[in-house]
Amino acid sequence: MKIAVLPGDGIGPEIVAEAVKVLEALDLKLEMETAPVGGAAYEVAGHPLPESTLGLAREADAILFGAVGDWKYDKLDRPLRPEQAILGLRKHLGLFANFRPAICYEQLTHASSLKPELVAGLDILIIRELTGDIYFGQPRGRRTAPDGHFPGAEEAFDTMRYSRPEIERIARVAFEAARKRSKRVTSVDKANVLETFQLWKDVVTEVHKDYPDVQLDHMYVDNAAMQLVKAPKAFDVIVTGNMFGDILSDEASMLTGSIGMLPSASLNDKKQGLYEPSHGSAPDIAGKGVANPLATILSAAMMLRFSLGQEEAARRIEAAVQKVLAQGLRTPDIHSEGTTRVGTVQMGDAVVNALR
Numbered sequence: 271m272k273i274a275v276l277p278g279d280g281i282g283p284e285i286v287a288e289a290v291k292v293l294e295a296l297d298l299k300l301e302m303e304t305a306p307v308g309g310a311a312y313e314v315a316g317h318p319l320p321e322s323t324l325g326l327a328r329e330a331d332a333i334l335f336g337a338v339g340d341w342k343y344d345k346l347d348r349p350l351r352p353e354q355a356i357l358g359l360r361k362h363l364g365l366f367a368n369f370r371p372a373i374c375y376e377q378l379t380h381a382s383s384l385k386p387e388l389v390a391g392l393d394i395l396i397i398r399e400l401t402g403d404i405y406f407g408q409p410r411g412r413r414t415a416p417d418g419h420f421p422g423a424e425e426a427f428d429t430m431r432y433s434r435p436e437i438e439r440i441a442r443v444a445f446e447a448a449r450k451r452s453k454r455v456t457s458v459d460k461a462n463v464l465e466t467f468q469l470w471k472d473v474v475t476e477v478h479k480d481y482p483d484v485q486l487d488h489m490y491v492d493n494a495a496m497q498l499v500k501a502p503k504a505f506d507v508i509v510t511g512n513m514f515g516d517i518l519s520d521e522a523s524m525l526t527g528s529i530g531m532l533p534s535a536s537l538n539d540k541k542q543g544l545y546e547p548s549h550g551s552a553p554d555i556a557g558k559g560v561a562n563p564l565a566t567i568l569s570a571a572m573m574l575r576f577s578l579g580q581e582e583a584a585r586r587i588e589a590a591v592q593k594v595l596a597q598g599l600r601t602p603d604i605h606s607e608g609t610t611r612v613g614t615v616q617m618g619d620a621v622v623n624a625l626r
């Protein structure tokens with residue numbers, strides 16, 4: 271089982287080191303090879319996703335990814351910016367299905383910005399389409415406006431588009447996932463305004479005919495954003511497009527207490543996957559040893575489950591995380607009165623000890 275380890279920038283190397291430590295403690299026969307990505311790769315190879323890194327990712331059964339990005343690269347041409355590495359990996363490996371579970375651990379109920387009774391026991395799964403939509407649609411660019419409110423002015427434009435097969439395959443992923451849970455899917459769209467999402471709604475409704483045992487609801491994205499903070503437990507599986515999923519999953523992360531707790535998996539049709547925390551490179555806390563490594567450690571658990579067929583090892587990691595939370599250990603982002611503040615490395619060590 272070969273794993274490409276891509277730590278990236280900011281807190282990426284710190285949190286990935288802890289996840290690697292946890293994987294090593296499991297005594298599985300995992301071959302792990304590290305390569306630079308993002309700004310770190312730009313520094314050594316002049317490109318955020320060098321051929322060697324992409325080659326390693328292609329060959330691997332799974333990719334453990336930290337995070338990329340730093341404000342200092344914001345002035346680079348867009349194709350050279352660190353964030354292009356993650357977009358490139360998603361595109362080159364066809365990682366179209368993004369799983370973002372949002373689970374509120376009992377011990378962190380009070381770390382949520384919502385009232386405890388609204389989030390206690392929360393366990394929802396956001397499935398975000400990851401290789402289409404306005405983030406990838408062409409054409410895009412800047413130009414002199416040919417028409418519109420200010421003809422002749424500088425303008426920028428992007429293209430939102432989805433094809434029927436792209437919607438069909440993500441809808442199937444959502445219905446299949448729902449079958450393993452409470453058999454409810456909410457499809458989030460903006461069909462009242464956007465053609466793209468009228469097609470989305472039509473296709474999801476058609477695919478649903480193959481899954482009569484699963485309940486399907488449709489919801490506009492503005493309402494979904496509101497319902498997520500009003501009554502989040504009313505959801506089970508949410509399926510949506512790339513941009514809406516990006517925004518809603520960050521919103522959902524706050525329900526769980528901290529974005530530092532949220533893992534994610536991005537899969538292609540061969541079950542090859544890229545596993546990363548839902549958060550970014552957090553340049554504001556990089557190098558301070560305070561980043562929460564649990565989202566990355568939980569991403570490693572998802573990797574064992576989805577790409578490496580190691581369900582038992584995945585459960586061991588998840589149980590170990592529960593145990594350290596029950597012991598009262600907290601990185602600053604989830605710290606509250608009466609708990610013990612620890613740093614990134616101590617948190618990783620505690621998970622390793624809990625495994626044993």
Ligand code: NAD
Nearest residue numbers: 337338339340353356530549550551552554555561562603
């Ligand atoms: P961010 O997720 O990096 O940080 C948002 C806030 O959450 C910050 O206050 C940060 O300190 C905190 N935070 C994030 N992860 C944490 C953790 N593990 N423990 C404790 N606190 C944590 O988002 P941002 O600030 O908008 O973006 C920073 C950089 O990350 C940008 O360059 C952005 O493009 C990039 N980014 C990368 C990815 C990715 O690699 N997949 C995703 C999102 C953003």
